[in-house]
Amino acid sequence: MNFEAINESLPLYFGGTLTTLKLLVVSLVAGLAVALPLGVMRASPKAWLSRPAWCFTYVIRGTPMLVQLFLIYYGLAQFEWMRESIFWLWFKSAWFCAMLAFAVNTCAYTTEIIAGAIKATHAGELEAARSMGMSRRTVLWRILLPSALRRALPAYSNEAIMMLHGTSLASVVTLVDLTGAAREMNSRFYLPFEAFVTAGVFYLALTFILVGAFRAAENRWLIHLKPRQ
Amino acid sequence: MKNLFRIIIFAATSLVLLVPHACAAQGGEKKIRIGVEGAYPPFSYMGVDGKLMGFDIDIANALCKEMKADCTLLQQDFDGMIPSLLARKIDAVIASMSITEERKRSVEFSDKYYQTPGRFVAKVGSTLEVTAAGLSGKRIGVQRTTIHDRFATATFPKSEIVRYTKQDDVFLDLIAGRLDGVVVDSVAAAQGFLKTPGGKGYAFSGPAFNDPKFFGVGAGIAVRKADTDLRDQLNAAIKSIRTNGVYKKIQDKYFDFDVYAESAPSGKKK
Amino acid sequence: MLYDFLPNILSGMVITLSVGIASLLMALLLGLAGAAAKLSKSRWLVGIATLYTTVIRGVPDLVLMLLIFYGGQTLLNDLAPRLGFADAININPFVAGVMTIGFIFGAYLTETFRGAIMAIPAGQREAGIAYGMSIVQVFVRITLPQLVRFALPGFQNNWLVLVKSTALVSVIGLDDMMFRAGLAAGATREPFIFYTAAAILYLAITTVSILLLQMVGKRYSIGVKAAQL
Structure with a gap:
C-alpha cells in the first residue's frame, strides 16, 4: 500500500464525495416526488391508470442504467433540433444528464415499492375510514399514504443504497465523483489497488451512514411494527 | 446437513481458485499480448464487421510477423494501458503512446514508430x-x-x-x-x-x-522495464520494416504524408 | 447504418449472456455457501459470511469491478511466484467480469437463500432423517425443491439486476453488447440509434427471462394454493 499517494489524493476524494452526495440527494428527492403519484397510479385497479405506470417501470427496470445514461447524454445530443431547443440549456450539462438518468431510474423502482406497499394495505383499514365518512381523497392522504409509506421504508432504504452505488456511473460521463476520483488517481499514479480500495472505503462509510439514517427513521416511524421485546 | 454445506463451500472456493488458472498465460517463447485501443481512428478503430483496423493495428501485425511472434491483440481503454502493462495483463502497448519522461518512469519504450504534433x-x-x-x-x-x-x-x-x-x-x-x-x-x-x-x-x-x-519524441511501443529483450526485438523489427518497405506500404494505406517524420501535417490535405 | 453493425452487436449479446450465465453459476454456489455459513453454528463462518455480504453490498459494482480487474491483478502477480507459478496468472476482462459479478450477486443470493432455507420448517428435515434418508437425499428431496420455490422471487429479482450489471463489463474492456454499441456509436457519430438498439436488446433479455422464470415458478408451486382475499 502506497499511503503517500493516497494521502496526496485525498482532496480529490473529498471533492468526489461531495459530487456523489449531490447527485444522490437530488436524484432521490426528484425520483421520490414523481414516484408518489406514479405509485398510486400503478396500484390503481383502473387499467388506464395502472398500465402506463407499469409500462414506464417495466422499460426502465428492464434496461441497464448505463444505457439510459448514455442515451440521455450522448444519444439526445446527436439531434440538431435537440441542440437548438431551449432544453439544451439543461441537457448540455453532464450534471443534469446524470441526475436525470438517476432520478428516472430510482423513480421507476420507488414506484414499484410504493405500489407494493399500497397494495399490501389492509382492506379493513380503508373500509373503516370510509365508514367514518372520510372522502376518497382524505382516505388517500390520511390513511393510505401514511401507513403505506411507513411500510415502504425498509425496501426504500435498500433502493437508496442501490442508488448511492448507481451514482458511480457518473464517472463515465466526465463527472468526477468518488469513482471518478479513483480513476483519476489511478491514471496519475498507476496504483489501481490503492485507488479503488480507497474509493471502496469511502463508499462503505457512506453506506453505513445511510443505513444508520434509515434505521433511525424506522425507529421513528415504524416502531409500531417492531417485534415486542 | 453440515457435510453437504462443506461440499458446497469446497466447490465454491475451488471454482474461485480454478477459474483464473484456466486462463493462466502459457509462459515462454514468443507469445506476446499486445494492448491496442479501438476508438482512435485512423490509428485504431472498429470496422463494421467488428474487426480492429488502423495504422497501429497494421504496424502491430507487421512487427509480429517480423519477429515471428505469436501475438494476440487485446483491446482496452487508453487509461488502462499502463496499469494493464504493469499488472502483466499485456506485454506491450501499441496504441499511439508518446514516449514521455513521465511515462518512462513507469515503463520502457521502443524507438518511435511515428511522430505527429x-x-x-x-x-x-x-x-x-x-x-x-x-x-x-x-x-x-x-x-x-x-x-x-x-x-x-x-x-x-x-x-x-x-x-x-x-x-x-x-x-x-x-x-x-x-x-x-x-x-x-x-x-x-x-x-x-x-x-x-x-x-x-x-x-x-x-x-x-x-x-x-x-x-516527447514520438509514439513508441511501451513494454515493462524488465523486458529489455522484447524492447530490443521490437526496435530491430521497427528498423527492418522501415527499410524493407513494409512501413511505407502501411503508411500509404492511411496517409498521404510522411507520418514518421516530425513535420506537422495540415488538416487540409486531400 | 444500424443494419451494418447489427450482426456485430448481436454477437456481443452472446458475450453478455455468457457473462451473465457464468456469473450466475458462480453466484449460486457462493450464495449457497454463504447461506450455509451464515446458518452454521461456527462463529468463524458466520463472521466471514457477514463480512462478505456487508462489504460487497456496501461498495458499488463498478468500483469492485475496477478493483478486481486492475487491483486484483497486481495482487495476483505478487502472489504468483510465492505459489510456485512461473509466470503471472492473467485475469482477462471476461474472468474479471464473471468473478466480480458472481462475487457481488453471491452476496445478494446469500441473503435470498438464507431466508428461503429458514422458511422451511426444521421438522421436515428431521422427519426425513427419521425416515432413514441420507443427508444428501434430504437436501435433494426435501430442502432443494422448497428452496427453489421460496427463493424464486428473490432469485428472479437478482437475475434481472445481474443481467443489467453485465453492461458494466464494457467499462473494463470486455467487448459485450454495450461495448460494441459504444464503439459503433463513436464510429458513426449516431449514438442514439445504437444505444436505443442496446436498450431494446436488454429489454428482450429481461422479458424472456421473466417469462421463463414464471414457467419454472408454476412448476415448483404445484400443490401450493395461492392465498386469495
Whole structure:
C-alpha cells in the first residue's frame, strides 16, 4: 500500500464525495416526488391508470442504467433540433444528464415499492375510514399514504443504497465523483489497488451512514411494527 | 446437513481458485499480448464487421510477423494501458503512446514508430485565442491520461479540462457543443474527425504543439522495464520494416504524408 | 447504418449472456455457501459470511469491478511466484467480469437463500432423517425443491439486476453488447440509434427471462394454493 499517494489524493476524494452526495440527494428527492403519484397510479385497479405506470417501470427496470445514461447524454445530443431547443440549456450539462438518468431510474423502482406497499394495505383499514365518512381523497392522504409509506421504508432504504452505488456511473460521463476520483488517481499514479480500495472505503462509510439514517427513521416511524421485546 | 454445506463451500472456493488458472498465460517463447485501443481512428478503430483496423493495428501485425511472434491483440481503454502493462495483463502497448519522461518512469519504450504534433480543434471561425488567457473559463476536452491531457492541464490552468475515456467520445461532445475546444493529436483529428462528415464546420486553430516536455519524441511501443529483450526485438523489427518497405506500404494505406517524420501535417490535405 | 453493425452487436449479446450465465453459476454456489455459513453454528463462518455480504453490498459494482480487474491483478502477480507459478496468472476482462459479478450477486443470493432455507420448517428435515434418508437425499428431496420455490422471487429479482450489471463489463474492456454499441456509436457519430438498439436488446433479455422464470415458478408451486382475499 502506497499511503503517500493516497494521502496526496485525498482532496480529490473529498471533492468526489461531495459530487456523489449531490447527485444522490437530488436524484432521490426528484425520483421520490414523481414516484408518489406514479405509485398510486400503478396500484390503481383502473387499467388506464395502472398500465402506463407499469409500462414506464417495466422499460426502465428492464434496461441497464448505463444505457439510459448514455442515451440521455450522448444519444439526445446527436439531434440538431435537440441542440437548438431551449432544453439544451439543461441537457448540455453532464450534471443534469446524470441526475436525470438517476432520478428516472430510482423513480421507476420507488414506484414499484410504493405500489407494493399500497397494495399490501389492509382492506379493513380503508373500509373503516370510509365508514367514518372520510372522502376518497382524505382516505388517500390520511390513511393510505401514511401507513403505506411507513411500510415502504425498509425496501426504500435498500433502493437508496442501490442508488448511492448507481451514482458511480457518473464517472463515465466526465463527472468526477468518488469513482471518478479513483480513476483519476489511478491514471496519475498507476496504483489501481490503492485507488479503488480507497474509493471502496469511502463508499462503505457512506453506506453505513445511510443505513444508520434509515434505521433511525424506522425507529421513528415504524416502531409500531417492531417485534415486542 | 453440515457435510453437504462443506461440499458446497469446497466447490465454491475451488471454482474461485480454478477459474483464473484456466486462463493462466502459457509462459515462454514468443507469445506476446499486445494492448491496442479501438476508438482512435485512423490509428485504431472498429470496422463494421467488428474487426480492429488502423495504422497501429497494421504496424502491430507487421512487427509480429517480423519477429515471428505469436501475438494476440487485446483491446482496452487508453487509461488502462499502463496499469494493464504493469499488472502483466499485456506485454506491450501499441496504441499511439508518446514516449514521455513521465511515462518512462513507469515503463520502457521502443524507438518511435511515428511522430505527429498535437493541435487545438474548435468550431470554424472560433475567435478563441489558444493561450492560457484566451481559453480561461472555457471547457477543453481531452482523452484521459494522454499527453494532450497532461499538456492541456499544465498549459491552460484557468480552463476546465474535461476528461474522457475514448477519443471518439471527445469528438461527440465537441459536436454536441458541450466543449469549446479539444486538444488532440493532429492526425487523429484530421483523419478521424475533420475529414469525416461529422467534422464539418470544425478546424484546427492556434499553433502545433510539440514541446518535448509533454509531447516527447514520438509514439513508441511501451513494454515493462524488465523486458529489455522484447524492447530490443521490437526496435530491430521497427528498423527492418522501415527499410524493407513494409512501413511505407502501411503508411500509404492511411496517409498521404510522411507520418514518421516530425513535420506537422495540415488538416487540409486531400 | 444500424443494419451494418447489427450482426456485430448481436454477437456481443452472446458475450453478455455468457457473462451473465457464468456469473450466475458462480453466484449460486457462493450464495449457497454463504447461506450455509451464515446458518452454521461456527462463529468463524458466520463472521466471514457477514463480512462478505456487508462489504460487497456496501461498495458499488463498478468500483469492485475496477478493483478486481486492475487491483486484483497486481495482487495476483505478487502472489504468483510465492505459489510456485512461473509466470503471472492473467485475469482477462471476461474472468474479471464473471468473478466480480458472481462475487457481488453471491452476496445478494446469500441473503435470498438464507431466508428461503429458514422458511422451511426444521421438522421436515428431521422427519426425513427419521425416515432413514441420507443427508444428501434430504437436501435433494426435501430442502432443494422448497428452496427453489421460496427463493424464486428473490432469485428472479437478482437475475434481472445481474443481467443489467453485465453492461458494466464494457467499462473494463470486455467487448459485450454495450461495448460494441459504444464503439459503433463513436464510429458513426449516431449514438442514439445504437444505444436505443442496446436498450431494446436488454429489454428482450429481461422479458424472456421473466417469462421463463414464471414457467419454472408454476412448476415448483404445484400443490401450493395461492392465498386469495
